[in-house]
Amino acid sequence: MYENKYLSIYHDIVSKIRQGHWKPYDKLPSENELAEQYETSRETIRKALNLLSEHGYIQKMKGKGSIVLDVGKYDFPVSGLVSFKELAQKMKTPAKTIVHELEVIKPGEYLKKHLHVTNKDEIWKVVRSRKIDGEHIILDKDFFHKKFVPVLTRAICEDSIYEYIENKLKLKISFAKKEMFVDKVTDEDRKYLDLNGYDHVVVVKNFVYLDDASLFQFTESRHRLDKFRFVDFARRNH
Structure with missing residues (x-):
């Protein structure tokens, strides 16, 4: 008690x-x-x-x-590997995912480099904005190797792709490599995000691997500057 x-x-x-x-x-x-x-x-x-x-x-x-302290920002763990649905449940904040694009594409040079694929491969492209407390403040551009994720639907993308991959496809998502930097806003950012006058976004690139070390997903997650702090936990080794 x-x-x-x-x-x-x-x-x-x-x-x-x-x-x-x-x-x-x-x-x-x-x-x-x-x-x-x-x-x-x-x-x-x-x-x-x-x-x-x-x-x-x-x-x-x-x-x-x-x-x-000022808590008008949301915590997104840099080192963690969690879905937006899991984060939204943890934050206990009204959140919604809006799917803007869902299609199978052939990879260009950018994707071939980032997802380690060839011209013969097919890739799922998923573009989603994340609405938190009434504002669109994250733009997620996901690319999944179709060899590992043969089917995706709008309903799956609106809910949780990771939940579908793990529970339905029975694949084990294991680890991710991440890069983070600040970038100027693009026309796509302006189209899908409520930028409130900001001309830069924080970008987190995710390279996500299965337990057999297969790279199956590349994500570019674009965050409005004022709404997010990226948190990690570090302990100094002695």
Whole structure:
């Protein structure tokens, strides 16, 4: 019960920060005030505040209490290999995928280089925008080797391609290599994204492999600058 209590307090405060009850740089109530509000001990409140600090929601200032940080960005793990559906469920934020293109193409020089394919191969091209909190802020351009993914439908692409690949095709997605850089917006970005005046996007290239080391997917994921921070966890080896 003790652990459940501090976790429920943590989630409640996160929800209030996300909803704007406390704005960036606001000071949270004191430990005593929060303990009274949540009808619990200061130790339980302290555990909840430590968790908030660890996850980047607050900064604990000695002698000044806890200051709310700007969380108007969404966390997308650089080193992780997860689907947008899984991320949306984790964020607990209204999200929707819109499929703009779904077709089988022959690879040009760019795809032959990035997906290690030849003129004889057929490639699924999937262009999708991701709508979060009412704004289109990610453009995903996915390319799948048709040898590994023979069939794709609009319904699959609107839901989760990874879920389909793993549960229906019984393929094991194993690892990915990633590149990240900032790029100028393109006409395609302007067409599908709500750019809000930004003239650059953050681009993450993903080269995704199956457990037999077969490269089956190349993705170019284009993110609006102001809405995303890319997070990773690193520990220094001693």
